[in-house]
Amino acid sequence: MAALVVKVDPASSVPLVRQIVDQLRVLLVEGTLKPGTALPPVRRLATDLAVHFNTIAEAYRQLAAEGWIDLRHGRGAMVVEREAPLASRRDIAGYKRRLRELVSQMRAQGVPAGRIAAELKEIAEGMK
Protein backbone atom coordinates (compact mmCIF):
# COMPACT_ATOMS: atom_id res chain seq x y z
CA MET A 1 0.00 0.00 0.00
CA ALA A 2 1.32 3.45 -0.91
CA ALA A 3 2.10 5.81 1.95
CA LEU A 4 -0.48 8.50 2.58
CA VAL A 5 1.97 11.26 1.82
CA VAL A 6 1.36 14.49 -0.04
CA LYS A 7 4.29 16.59 -1.15
CA VAL A 8 4.38 20.08 -2.65
CA ASP A 9 7.18 21.95 -4.34
CA PRO A 10 6.55 25.69 -4.70
CA ALA A 11 9.54 25.95 -7.06
CA SER A 12 7.93 23.56 -9.57
CA SER A 13 6.31 24.91 -12.74
CA VAL A 14 3.23 22.81 -11.92
CA PRO A 15 0.67 24.88 -9.97
CA LEU A 16 0.28 23.90 -6.31
CA VAL A 17 -3.41 23.01 -6.72
CA ARG A 18 -2.59 20.61 -9.51
CA GLN A 19 0.27 19.04 -7.56
CA ILE A 20 -2.11 18.29 -4.70
CA VAL A 21 -5.01 17.12 -6.89
CA ASP A 22 -2.75 14.79 -8.90
CA GLN A 23 -1.28 13.16 -5.80
CA LEU A 24 -4.62 12.73 -4.07
CA ARG A 25 -6.14 11.29 -7.26
CA VAL A 26 -3.37 8.67 -7.42
CA LEU A 27 -4.18 7.64 -3.84
CA LEU A 28 -7.89 7.52 -4.68
CA VAL A 29 -7.52 5.53 -7.89
CA GLU A 30 -5.13 3.07 -6.28
CA GLY A 31 -7.62 2.58 -3.47
CA THR A 32 -5.22 3.74 -0.77
CA LEU A 33 -7.83 6.30 0.20
CA LYS A 34 -10.98 4.19 0.56
CA PRO A 35 -14.59 5.36 0.58
CA GLY A 36 -15.53 6.57 4.03
CA THR A 37 -12.05 7.96 4.75
CA ALA A 38 -12.04 11.53 6.00
CA LEU A 39 -9.46 13.81 4.44
CA PRO A 40 -7.68 16.28 6.76
CA PRO A 41 -9.46 19.58 7.32
CA VAL A 42 -8.50 22.28 4.84
CA ARG A 43 -6.68 24.42 7.42
CA ARG A 44 -4.75 21.45 8.84
CA LEU A 45 -3.45 20.36 5.44
CA ALA A 46 -2.73 23.94 4.38
CA THR A 47 -0.76 24.58 7.59
CA ASP A 48 1.30 21.41 7.22
CA LEU A 49 2.07 22.10 3.56
CA ALA A 50 2.72 25.83 4.16
CA VAL A 51 0.25 26.91 1.49
CA HIS A 52 -2.76 29.22 1.54
CA PHE A 53 -5.92 27.47 2.68
CA ASN A 54 -7.61 28.49 -0.59
CA THR A 55 -5.13 26.22 -2.40
CA ILE A 56 -6.35 23.17 -0.47
CA ALA A 57 -9.99 24.27 -0.70
CA GLU A 58 -9.66 24.53 -4.48
CA ALA A 59 -7.97 21.10 -4.69
CA TYR A 60 -10.81 19.55 -2.66
CA ARG A 61 -13.40 21.29 -4.86
CA GLN A 62 -11.78 19.85 -8.00
CA LEU A 63 -11.79 16.34 -6.53
CA ALA A 64 -15.41 16.79 -5.45
CA ALA A 65 -16.29 17.88 -9.00
CA GLU A 66 -14.67 14.66 -10.27
CA GLY A 67 -16.87 12.73 -7.84
CA TRP A 68 -14.11 11.45 -5.57
CA ILE A 69 -15.02 13.26 -2.40
CA ASP A 70 -18.06 14.71 -0.75
CA LEU A 71 -17.78 18.19 0.70
CA ARG A 72 -20.34 19.01 3.32
CA HIS A 73 -20.26 22.02 5.56
CA GLY A 74 -19.13 21.05 9.06
CA ARG A 75 -18.33 17.48 8.05
CA GLY A 76 -15.15 18.09 6.10
CA ALA A 77 -14.08 16.15 3.03
CA MET A 78 -15.06 12.49 2.87
CA VAL A 79 -14.03 9.95 0.24
CA VAL A 80 -17.11 8.46 -1.44
CA GLU A 81 -17.91 5.51 -3.73
CA ARG A 82 -17.57 6.59 -7.32
CA GLU A 83 -18.89 5.05 -10.48
CA ALA A 84 -16.14 5.14 -13.12
CA PRO A 85 -17.40 7.33 -15.97
CA LEU A 86 -17.01 6.22 -19.58
CA ALA A 87 -14.06 8.06 -21.11
CA SER A 88 -14.83 9.60 -24.48
CA ARG A 89 -12.72 8.87 -27.55
CA ARG A 90 -11.47 12.42 -27.40
CA ASP A 91 -10.35 11.97 -23.76
CA ILE A 92 -8.54 8.75 -24.66
CA ALA A 93 -6.81 10.46 -27.58
CA GLY A 94 -5.64 13.20 -25.21
CA TYR A 95 -4.22 10.71 -22.71
CA LYS A 96 -2.54 8.79 -25.51
CA ARG A 97 -0.80 11.94 -26.65
CA ARG A 98 0.41 12.67 -23.09
CA LEU A 99 1.56 9.07 -22.68
CA ARG A 100 3.44 9.25 -25.96
CA GLU A 101 5.23 12.38 -24.77
CA LEU A 102 6.12 10.70 -21.48
CA VAL A 103 7.27 7.46 -23.14
CA SER A 104 9.42 9.37 -25.61
CA GLN A 105 11.01 11.21 -22.69
CA MET A 106 11.74 7.87 -21.02
CA ARG A 107 13.15 6.41 -24.22
CA ALA A 108 15.30 9.52 -24.66
CA GLN A 109 16.66 8.91 -21.16
CA GLY A 110 17.63 5.39 -22.19
CA VAL A 111 14.85 3.36 -20.54
CA PRO A 112 14.29 0.20 -22.65
CA ALA A 113 10.89 -0.22 -24.35
CA GLY A 114 10.24 -3.52 -22.54
CA ARG A 115 10.84 -1.89 -19.18
CA ILE A 116 8.48 0.98 -20.03
CA ALA A 117 5.75 -1.49 -21.07
CA ALA A 118 6.23 -3.48 -17.85
CA GLU A 119 6.08 -0.33 -15.71
CA LEU A 120 2.93 0.90 -17.45
CA LYS A 121 1.30 -2.50 -17.05
CA GLU A 122 2.17 -2.64 -13.36
CA ILE A 123 0.82 0.86 -12.73
CA ALA A 124 -2.39 0.29 -14.69
CA GLU A 125 -3.14 -3.06 -13.06
CA GLY A 126 -2.31 -1.67 -9.62
CA MET A 127 -5.09 0.88 -10.10
CA LYS A 128 -7.80 -1.60 -10.93
Added chain:
Amino acid sequence: MTFHSGVVLSLAFVQIFLAAALLAIPYKTHRDLLFGVPVPPGFRSTETGRRALNLFWLWIVIPSLAGLALMILLPASALTVVALLVTPVAGMVGFVALNRKLKPFAIQPSLVRQTTLGPAESLPWFAWLGLGPLFMLAGVAAYLHAHWDQIPLRFPVHFDINGTPNRWAERSVSGVYGFLIFGGEFALLLFGMMLAGWYGSRRSNSMRRPALVVMLAVESIIALLFALVPLQTAGGFRLPIPLMIVLPLVLLIPALAYWAHESNKPRDPVDPTPNECWKGGILYYNPNDAALFVQRRDGMGFTINFGNRRCWLLYAGLILVLASGPLVMQSLPK
Protein backbone atom coordinates in the same frame (compact mmCIF):
# COMPACT_ATOMS: atom_id res chain seq x y z
CA MET B 1 21.52 41.58 54.22
CA THR B 2 18.79 44.24 53.97
CA PHE B 3 15.66 43.70 51.92
CA HIS B 4 16.84 46.41 49.54
CA SER B 5 20.28 44.91 48.88
CA GLY B 6 18.57 41.54 48.43
CA VAL B 7 16.40 43.00 45.68
CA VAL B 8 19.42 44.59 43.95
CA LEU B 9 21.27 41.29 44.18
CA SER B 10 18.28 39.45 42.69
CA LEU B 11 18.05 41.94 39.83
CA ALA B 12 21.80 41.62 39.19
CA PHE B 13 21.35 37.86 39.08
CA VAL B 14 18.50 38.26 36.57
CA GLN B 15 20.74 40.57 34.50
CA ILE B 16 23.55 38.00 34.42
CA PHE B 17 21.09 35.18 33.64
CA LEU B 18 19.61 37.20 30.75
CA ALA B 19 23.05 37.93 29.32
CA ALA B 20 24.04 34.25 29.54
CA ALA B 21 20.77 33.15 27.90
CA LEU B 22 21.23 35.66 25.06
CA LEU B 23 24.85 34.64 24.54
CA ALA B 24 23.70 31.03 24.20
CA ILE B 25 21.26 31.83 21.38
CA PRO B 26 23.63 31.39 18.40
CA TYR B 27 24.87 28.11 19.87
CA LYS B 28 21.38 26.76 20.64
CA THR B 29 20.10 27.60 17.16
CA HIS B 30 20.03 24.98 14.41
CA ARG B 31 23.54 24.65 12.94
CA ASP B 32 22.23 25.68 9.51
CA LEU B 33 21.03 29.02 10.86
CA LEU B 34 23.11 31.92 12.09
CA PHE B 35 21.34 35.03 13.40
CA GLY B 36 18.22 33.97 11.55
CA VAL B 37 20.03 33.52 8.23
CA PRO B 38 20.19 30.04 6.62
CA VAL B 39 23.89 29.53 5.94
CA PRO B 40 25.89 26.80 4.18
CA PRO B 41 27.37 24.00 6.33
CA GLY B 42 30.63 25.06 7.96
CA PHE B 43 29.85 28.78 7.61
CA ARG B 44 30.22 29.30 11.36
CA SER B 45 33.88 28.41 11.20
CA THR B 46 34.63 30.83 8.36
CA GLU B 47 36.13 34.21 9.17
CA THR B 48 32.80 35.98 8.52
CA GLY B 49 30.93 33.53 10.74
CA ARG B 50 33.44 33.81 13.58
CA ARG B 51 33.48 37.59 13.35
CA ALA B 52 29.67 37.72 13.55
CA LEU B 53 29.71 35.51 16.66
CA ASN B 54 32.36 37.69 18.31
CA LEU B 55 30.44 40.86 17.48
CA PHE B 56 27.34 39.40 19.14
CA TRP B 57 29.37 38.86 22.31
CA LEU B 58 30.24 42.55 22.34
CA TRP B 59 26.58 43.49 21.71
CA ILE B 60 25.64 41.58 24.88
CA VAL B 61 28.59 41.88 27.25
CA ILE B 62 29.15 45.67 27.08
CA PRO B 63 25.49 46.68 27.72
CA SER B 64 25.20 44.02 30.43
CA LEU B 65 28.23 45.37 32.30
CA ALA B 66 26.88 48.91 31.89
CA GLY B 67 23.50 47.75 33.26
CA LEU B 68 25.15 46.06 36.23
CA ALA B 69 27.17 49.20 36.98
CA LEU B 70 23.97 51.27 36.84
CA MET B 71 22.25 48.92 39.29
CA ILE B 72 25.11 49.13 41.76
CA LEU B 73 25.79 52.87 41.45
CA LEU B 74 22.16 54.02 41.38
CA PRO B 75 20.24 51.46 43.41
CA ALA B 76 16.52 51.77 44.24
CA SER B 77 15.77 54.11 41.37
CA ALA B 78 13.71 53.81 38.22
CA LEU B 79 17.02 53.34 36.40
CA THR B 80 17.38 49.92 38.06
CA VAL B 81 14.52 48.62 35.96
CA VAL B 82 15.81 50.42 32.87
CA ALA B 83 19.19 48.75 33.44
CA LEU B 84 17.43 45.40 33.37
CA LEU B 85 16.00 46.17 29.94
CA VAL B 86 19.33 47.24 28.44
CA THR B 87 20.59 43.70 27.84
CA PRO B 88 17.55 42.23 26.01
CA VAL B 89 17.14 45.38 23.91
CA ALA B 90 20.84 45.38 22.97
CA GLY B 91 20.59 41.64 22.23
CA MET B 92 17.67 42.17 19.87
CA VAL B 93 19.29 45.11 18.10
CA GLY B 94 22.54 43.15 17.76
CA PHE B 95 20.70 40.15 16.38
CA VAL B 96 18.91 42.23 13.74
CA ALA B 97 22.13 44.06 12.82
CA LEU B 98 24.00 40.77 12.35
CA ASN B 99 21.06 39.31 10.43
CA ARG B 100 21.37 42.15 7.94
CA LYS B 101 25.13 41.72 7.79
CA LEU B 102 24.87 38.00 7.00
CA LYS B 103 21.98 38.19 4.53
CA PRO B 104 24.27 38.29 1.48
CA PHE B 105 25.55 34.83 2.50
CA ALA B 106 22.05 33.33 2.84
CA ILE B 107 21.02 30.16 1.05
CA GLN B 108 17.36 29.29 0.56
CA PRO B 109 16.46 26.03 2.32
CA SER B 110 14.46 23.69 0.09
CA LEU B 111 10.81 24.74 0.10
CA VAL B 112 9.60 21.21 -0.71
CA ARG B 113 7.24 20.14 2.03
CA GLN B 114 5.38 16.92 2.68
CA THR B 115 2.81 15.66 5.13
CA THR B 116 0.88 12.52 5.85
CA LEU B 117 -2.87 12.17 5.52
CA GLY B 118 -3.04 10.27 8.80
CA PRO B 119 -5.94 10.19 11.22
CA ALA B 120 -6.97 13.38 12.96
CA GLU B 121 -4.67 14.22 15.84
CA SER B 122 -6.02 14.93 19.28
CA LEU B 123 -4.87 17.56 21.71
CA PRO B 124 -2.52 16.05 24.36
CA TRP B 125 -4.48 15.27 27.52
CA PHE B 126 -2.36 17.55 29.67
CA ALA B 127 -3.43 20.59 27.65
CA TRP B 128 -6.78 20.36 29.44
CA LEU B 129 -4.92 21.05 32.68
CA GLY B 130 -4.89 24.61 31.35
CA LEU B 131 -8.48 24.85 32.60
CA GLY B 132 -7.19 24.18 36.13
CA PRO B 133 -5.86 27.71 36.77
CA LEU B 134 -9.22 29.15 35.66
CA PHE B 135 -11.07 26.86 38.07
CA MET B 136 -8.58 27.79 40.78
CA LEU B 137 -9.31 31.51 40.35
CA ALA B 138 -13.05 30.79 40.36
CA GLY B 139 -12.57 28.71 43.53
CA VAL B 140 -10.73 31.58 45.24
CA ALA B 141 -13.51 33.96 44.22
CA ALA B 142 -16.08 31.60 45.74
CA TYR B 143 -13.99 31.33 48.92
CA LEU B 144 -13.72 35.11 49.24
CA HIS B 145 -17.44 35.46 48.69
CA ALA B 146 -18.13 32.94 51.46
CA HIS B 147 -15.70 34.71 53.86
CA TRP B 148 -16.54 38.27 52.91
CA ASP B 149 -16.87 39.46 56.51
CA GLN B 150 -13.35 38.30 57.36
CA ILE B 151 -11.75 40.51 54.68
CA PRO B 152 -10.25 43.70 56.23
CA LEU B 153 -11.86 46.95 55.11
CA ARG B 154 -8.51 48.03 53.61
CA PHE B 155 -5.64 45.74 52.67
CA PRO B 156 -2.27 46.03 50.81
CA VAL B 157 -2.02 44.56 47.31
CA HIS B 158 1.15 46.09 45.83
CA PHE B 159 4.60 46.71 47.23
CA ASP B 160 7.56 48.90 46.23
CA ILE B 161 11.13 47.75 45.70
CA ASN B 162 11.77 48.00 49.48
CA GLY B 163 8.79 45.78 50.30
CA THR B 164 6.65 48.64 51.62
CA PRO B 165 2.98 48.54 50.56
CA ASN B 166 2.16 51.30 48.09
CA ARG B 167 -1.28 50.27 46.82
CA TRP B 168 -4.26 49.37 48.88
CA ALA B 169 -7.58 47.81 48.07
CA GLU B 170 -10.86 48.31 49.85
CA ARG B 171 -13.36 45.63 50.61
CA SER B 172 -15.41 46.24 47.51
CA VAL B 173 -16.30 44.11 44.51
CA SER B 174 -13.57 45.72 42.35
CA GLY B 175 -11.04 45.71 45.20
CA VAL B 176 -11.47 42.06 46.07
CA TYR B 177 -12.31 40.50 42.70
CA GLY B 178 -10.36 42.91 40.42
CA PHE B 179 -7.13 40.95 40.70
CA LEU B 180 -8.92 37.67 40.17
CA ILE B 181 -10.69 38.94 37.06
CA PHE B 182 -7.43 40.30 35.66
CA GLY B 183 -5.65 37.02 36.43
CA GLY B 184 -8.54 35.12 34.85
CA GLU B 185 -8.32 37.19 31.66
CA PHE B 186 -4.60 36.58 31.49
CA ALA B 187 -4.96 32.84 32.11
CA LEU B 188 -7.74 32.59 29.52
CA LEU B 189 -5.58 34.38 26.95
CA LEU B 190 -2.69 32.01 27.62
CA PHE B 191 -4.99 29.00 27.39
CA GLY B 192 -6.27 30.32 24.05
CA MET B 193 -2.69 30.80 22.87
CA MET B 194 -1.90 27.22 23.89
CA LEU B 195 -4.72 25.93 21.70
CA ALA B 196 -3.80 28.29 18.86
CA GLY B 197 -0.18 27.14 19.10
CA TRP B 198 -1.18 23.50 18.85
CA TYR B 199 -3.71 23.78 16.04
CA GLY B 200 -2.01 26.65 14.21
CA SER B 201 1.46 25.15 13.80
CA ARG B 202 2.75 22.40 11.56
CA ARG B 203 2.53 18.81 12.79
CA SER B 204 6.11 18.30 11.65
CA ASN B 205 7.31 20.72 14.34
CA SER B 206 8.49 18.64 17.27
CA MET B 207 8.40 21.65 19.61
CA ARG B 208 4.60 21.80 19.74
CA ARG B 209 4.41 19.60 22.81
CA PRO B 210 7.15 21.40 24.81
CA ALA B 211 5.52 24.71 23.87
CA LEU B 212 2.25 23.47 25.40
CA VAL B 213 4.07 22.51 28.60
CA VAL B 214 5.78 25.91 28.94
CA MET B 215 2.55 27.80 28.26
CA LEU B 216 0.78 25.64 30.83
CA ALA B 217 3.46 26.44 33.41
CA VAL B 218 3.28 30.18 32.68
CA GLU B 219 -0.52 30.16 32.87
CA SER B 220 -0.41 28.33 36.21
CA ILE B 221 2.13 30.79 37.63
CA ILE B 222 0.09 33.83 36.57
CA ALA B 223 -3.10 32.38 38.03
CA LEU B 224 -1.32 31.34 41.24
CA LEU B 225 0.14 34.79 41.83
CA PHE B 226 -3.15 36.56 41.13
CA ALA B 227 -5.02 34.15 43.37
CA LEU B 228 -2.57 34.47 46.25
CA VAL B 229 -2.85 38.26 46.67
CA PRO B 230 -6.54 38.41 47.71
CA LEU B 231 -6.42 34.97 49.32
CA GLN B 232 -3.66 36.02 51.71
CA THR B 233 -5.60 39.09 52.68
CA ALA B 234 -8.81 37.25 53.40
CA GLY B 235 -7.04 34.38 55.09
CA GLY B 236 -5.04 36.77 57.26
CA PHE B 237 -1.72 35.14 56.43
CA ARG B 238 1.25 36.26 54.35
CA LEU B 239 3.52 33.94 52.44
CA PRO B 240 7.22 34.79 52.81
CA ILE B 241 8.66 36.62 49.77
CA PRO B 242 11.22 33.83 49.05
CA LEU B 243 8.37 31.33 48.84
CA MET B 244 6.55 33.62 46.41
CA ILE B 245 9.69 33.52 44.22
CA VAL B 246 10.35 29.80 44.63
CA LEU B 247 6.76 28.67 43.87
CA PRO B 248 6.77 29.96 40.26
CA LEU B 249 10.29 28.62 39.74
CA VAL B 250 9.18 25.14 40.83
CA LEU B 251 6.67 25.19 37.98
CA LEU B 252 8.78 27.03 35.42
CA ILE B 253 12.18 25.36 35.72
CA PRO B 254 11.04 21.77 34.87
CA ALA B 255 8.99 23.14 31.95
CA LEU B 256 11.96 25.10 30.61
CA ALA B 257 14.28 22.14 31.16
CA TYR B 258 11.93 19.96 29.08
CA TRP B 259 11.83 22.71 26.44
CA ALA B 260 15.62 22.99 26.35
CA HIS B 261 15.96 19.19 26.18
CA GLU B 262 13.63 18.96 23.20
CA SER B 263 14.79 22.05 21.34
CA ASN B 264 16.95 22.01 18.27
CA LYS B 265 17.53 18.31 18.03
CA PRO B 266 19.66 17.41 15.03
CA ARG B 267 16.77 15.35 13.61
CA ASP B 268 14.71 18.48 13.05
CA PRO B 269 15.13 20.10 9.65
CA VAL B 270 14.96 23.88 9.38
CA ASP B 271 11.38 24.95 8.79
CA PRO B 272 11.51 25.69 5.06
CA THR B 273 10.01 29.15 5.13
CA PRO B 274 10.95 31.56 2.32
CA ASN B 275 13.86 33.83 3.25
CA GLU B 276 12.13 36.89 1.86
CA CYS B 277 9.27 36.49 4.35
CA TRP B 278 11.58 37.09 7.33
CA LYS B 279 12.17 40.64 8.56
CA GLY B 280 15.37 40.98 10.57
CA GLY B 281 15.34 37.23 11.15
CA ILE B 282 12.69 37.79 13.85
CA LEU B 283 9.36 38.72 12.23
CA TYR B 284 7.61 36.39 9.78
CA TYR B 285 5.06 37.70 7.28
CA ASN B 286 3.67 35.27 4.72
CA PRO B 287 0.01 35.61 3.73
CA ASN B 288 0.36 32.49 1.55
CA ASP B 289 1.23 30.28 4.52
CA ALA B 290 -1.80 29.07 6.49
CA ALA B 291 0.30 28.49 9.62
CA LEU B 292 -0.43 30.81 12.52
CA PHE B 293 2.80 29.90 14.31
CA VAL B 294 6.09 28.94 12.64
CA GLN B 295 9.47 27.80 13.91
CA ARG B 296 11.58 30.82 14.82
CA ARG B 297 14.90 31.36 13.16
CA ASP B 298 16.65 32.51 16.34
CA GLY B 299 16.22 29.14 18.01
CA MET B 300 13.69 30.20 20.62
CA GLY B 301 10.58 28.26 19.67
CA PHE B 302 7.66 29.72 17.74
CA THR B 303 6.74 33.07 16.33
CA ILE B 304 3.53 34.42 14.88
CA ASN B 305 2.93 34.60 11.15
CA PHE B 306 1.87 38.22 10.77
CA GLY B 307 0.54 37.41 7.32
CA ASN B 308 -2.21 35.30 8.90
CA ARG B 309 -5.15 37.52 9.72
CA ARG B 310 -6.09 35.33 12.67
CA CYS B 311 -3.01 36.56 14.53
CA TRP B 312 -4.81 39.85 15.09
CA LEU B 313 -7.36 38.02 17.24
CA LEU B 314 -4.54 37.05 19.58
CA TYR B 315 -3.23 40.60 19.61
CA ALA B 316 -6.70 41.97 20.29
CA GLY B 317 -6.92 39.60 23.28
CA LEU B 318 -3.49 40.67 24.50
CA ILE B 319 -4.33 44.38 24.18
CA LEU B 320 -7.60 43.80 26.04
CA VAL B 321 -5.79 42.09 28.91
CA LEU B 322 -3.00 44.66 29.07
CA ALA B 323 -5.50 47.52 28.94
CA SER B 324 -7.54 46.10 31.81
CA GLY B 325 -4.42 45.83 34.02
CA PRO B 326 -4.03 49.61 34.53
CA LEU B 327 -7.79 49.86 35.01
CA VAL B 328 -7.57 47.44 37.93
CA MET B 329 -4.61 49.34 39.38
CA GLN B 330 -6.28 52.74 38.98
CA SER B 331 -9.29 51.52 40.92
CA LEU B 332 -6.98 50.95 43.92
CA PRO B 333 -6.28 54.00 46.13
CA LYS B 334 -2.65 54.96 46.89
